[in-house]
Amino acid sequence: MTPDYPRIEIAGENSSIVYFSDRPCSTTSSIISHTLSNLKTALADQLIDLAPSYTSLLVIYNPLLTDQQQIHKAIRHAIDDGQPDTKIQTGRRIQLPVYYSVESGPDLQSLAQNAGLSIDKVIALHQQTEYLVYAIGFAPGFAYLGEVDPRIAAPRLATPRQKVPTGAVAIADRQTAVYPAQSPGGWNLIGLCPTVMFDPTQQPTTPVRVGDRVCFSAIDREQFLQLGGSATALVDKVR
Amino acid sequence: MSGLKVIQSGVHSLVQDAGRYGFHNIGLTTGGPLDHNSFRWANRLCENGDSAACLEILVGGLVLESQIATQIAITGAEIPLKINDRAVSGWRSHRVLAGDRIKLGYATAGCRAYLSVAGGIKAPLVFGSAATVVREGLGGLHQNGKPLSRGDILPCIPCTTDKNLSLPQHQRPTLDAAITQIRVVLGYQHSSFTQSQTQCFFSSEYSVSENSDRMGYRLSGAAVKPSLKGMLSEGICLGAIQFPADGQPIILLCDRQTIGGYPKIGSVFSLDIAKLAQLMPGRKLRFEAISIEQAHSALKLHEQQFLSTPLDIDAQSQV
Numbered sequence: 370m371t372p373d374y375p376r377i378e379i380a381g382e383n384s385s386i387v388y389f390s391d392r393p394c395s396t397t398s399s400i401i402s403h404t405l406s407n408l409k410t411a412l413a414d415q416l417i418d419l420a421p422s423y424t425s426l427l428v429i430y431n432p433l434l435t436d437q438q439q440i441h442k443a444i445r446h447a448i449d450d451g452q453p454d455t456k457i458q459t460g461r462r463i464q465l466p467v468y469y470s471v472e473s474g475p476d477l478q479s480l481a482q483n484a485g486l487s488i489d490k491v492i493a494l495h496q497q498t499e500y501l502v503y504a505i506g507f508a509p510g511f512a513y514l515g516e517v518d519p520r521i522a523a524p525r526l527a528t529p530r531q532k533v534p535t536g537a538v539a540i541a542d543r544q545t546a547v548y549p550a551q552s553p554g555g556w557n558l559i560g561l562c563p564t565v566m567f568d569p570t571q572q573p574t575t576p577v578r579v580g581d582r583v584c585f586s587a588i589d590r591e592q593f594l595q596l597g598g599s600a601t602a603l604v605d606k607v608r
Numbered sequence: 609m610s611g612l613k614v615i616q617s618g619v620h621s622l623v624q625d626a627g628r629y630g631f632h633n634i635g636l637t638t639g640g641p642l643d644h645n646s647f648r649w650a651n652r653l654c655e656n657g658d659s660a661a662c663l664e665i666l667v668g669g670l671v672l673e674s675q676i677a678t679q680i681a682i683t684g685a686e687i688p689l690k691i692n693d694r695a696v697s698g699w700r701s702h703r704v705l706a707g708d709r710i711k712l713g714y715a716t717a718g719c720r721a722y723l724s725v726a727g728g729i730k731a732p733l734v735f736g737s738a739a740t741v742v743r744e745g746l747g748g749l750h751q752n753g754k755p756l757s758r759g760d761i762l763p764c765i766p767c768t769t770d771k772n773l774s775l776p777q778h779q780r781p782t783l784d785a786a787i788t789q790i791r792v793v794l795g796y797q798h799s800s801f802t803q804s805q806t807q808c809f810f811s812s813e814y815s816v817s818e819n820s821d822r823m824g825y826r827l828s829g830a831a832v833k834p835s836l837k838g839m840l841s842e843g844i845c846l847g848a849i850q851f852p853a854d855g856q857p858i859i860l861l862c863d864r865q866t867i868g869g870y871p872k873i874g875s876v877f878s879l880d881i882a883k884l885a886q887l888m889p890g891r892k893l894r895f896e897a898i899s900i901e902q903a904h905s906a907l908k909l910h911e912q913q914f915l916s917t918p919l920d921i922d923a924q925s926q927v
Contacts, residue, residue, distance in 0.1 A: 378795060378796060379793065379794070379795040379874075379900055380795045380796050380843075380845045380848070380872075380874075380875060381793055381795055381845040381846065381847055381848060381874065381875025381876075382793045382847075382875065382877055382878055382900060382903040382904065382907070383845065383846070383878065384795075384843075384845035384846075384875070386795075386796065386842060386843060393840065405633070417629050417630075418629050418630055418631075418632045418638070419632060419633060419843075420632035420633070420842075420843025420844070420866050420867060421633060421843070422840065422841055422842045422843055422867045423840040423841060423842070424840055424842075425840070425842040425843065426843070427632075427842065427843025427844070427845060429632075429845055432903075432904050432907055433907065433908065433911055436904060437900055504841060504867055505633060505634055505635045506632070506635045506841065506843075506865060506866040506867030506868075507635065507841075507865050507866070507867065507868075508635055508743075508744065508865070509634060509635045509636050509744050509746070510634060510635055511635055513841070550745070567634075567635075569734055569735065569746060569751075574634060575634050575635075578633075579633065
């Protein structure tokens with residue numbers, strides 16, 4: 370952490386946000402996770418919710434039970450209290466299968482072209498990195514993973530799609546993600562993952578947590594369907 | 609379980625309780641009533657706890673048929689209400705019997721009404737809450753985030769009381785002011801807005817745009833374009849005011865995305881979100897900054913008043 374951090378700012382009448390660093394990394398992520406779990410215990414009923422992200426943690430509290438001074442004090446305590454040894458990697462390693470193809474990844478061709486790489490090289494590079502789960506948000510179970518090899522980083526589409534299918538594996542700048550459900554979206558689609566990324570009837574509801582590490586491994590069309598991948602995601606041609 | 613049967617679902621009617629909390633870490637938003645003040649009064653008129661599930665009715669058009677004897681109340685927007693073709697008033701609890709028809713017209717002031725029933729709507733809980741979030745496909749009667757539809761039954765328990773409670777007229781919120789004044793607590797990236805940008809925001813009049821919903825209210829008016837670039841996505845609290853590239857503010861509400869990467873000047877004071885929730889597209893608003901200490905005192909005062917305001921009691925329901 371640089372001397373300017375951690376920094377606590379008011380976000381609203383019932384929220385404060387803690388900035389831990391100006392740049393995301395695994396050390397920052399593990400400090401955020403640790404602070405989050407300390408705050409849960411320390412604030413108990415005064416706490417309404419916590420939203421961790423890349424380099425920050427939003428703390429939402431009940432202003433009828435406490436005030437921002439008390440909260441800021443509790444946050445400082447939680448940061449200092451028994452921080453983990455950041456050299457030890459926490460989080461689990463999760464492997465997610467991906468059916469990479471032009472059929473399942475309608476932006477694969479243009480991404481390869483703009484990068485001056487072959488499609489096979491793009492697919493290989495996407496599998497080469499072990500990604501960190503920096504944040505889950507935007508939609509239930511949508512995990513922001515980083516960072517992709519700079520050679521396959523690609524800006525968001527100028528016009529977002531109305532409909533990105535469930536399981537779409539996508540790249541935006543140096544981030545990658547699997548869409549947990551059909552939704553609009555502006556990321557570049559390069560494949561489909563058959564793993565269910567959010568199921569409210571299962572425990573746990575999401576296969577990944579903030580701080581976990583994720584690897585992708587290529588599968589073919591048949592394996593995709595066998596693993597429960599949606600044939601409609603293939604038929605329902607994404608434009 | 610029997611209860612209230614949906615004969616006509618209306619424009620957009622949702623089951624809402626106080627909201628879903630503690631799941632931002634897996635990307636779940638809160639849901640819950642947009643006008644929290646009217647929601648609480650609706651519950652109090654039926655002598656329910658603060659978080660009992662009610663209906664949030666957008667604009668109106670809802671028709672229900674009761675299968676049980678119970679009490680109901682409607683608060684929030686001014687919507688003509690009839691029980692068996694007899695006009696009855698809002699902000700008052702009414703006795704209904706099995707076979708009675710509860711019929712709502714369309715809003716004449718404000719746009720969101722809250723219908724409570726004694727004991728609350730016994731909708732199943734998903735992640736601890738019955739709140740309907742359409743965007744997430746979560747909550748509501750069928751746990752799938754769908755709004756009410758014809759034939760649905762809102763499960764309720766019968767209630768024997770025939771005490772009718774009402775909130776005195778002068779305690780009810782006023783709707784449809786020519787310009788609604790909205791208080792803001794400065795926060796987040798406010799110090800990266802220039803003085804003239806901040807001044808521009810607080811001195812301009814904005815209007816509610818057509819693309820406003822439970823996720824966020826989009827405003828149109830003077831553009832404010834902070835120079836901040838390349839922000840990392842971060843947690844968004846209720847009422848956060850963000851500025852996308854076009855400089856038109858968006859106020860993020862109960863169904864907001866949990867994290868996002870646009871610069872924010874601060875957040876709307878929660879009691880004023882209730883006012884905002886009643887503004888239809890085209891209505892005008894202005895902002896004023898208050899300190900967090902002022903916000904907390906106002907909140908505590910409001911809470912005291914809410915708890916100490918006596919309700920009027922009368923024996924028969926009437927207009």
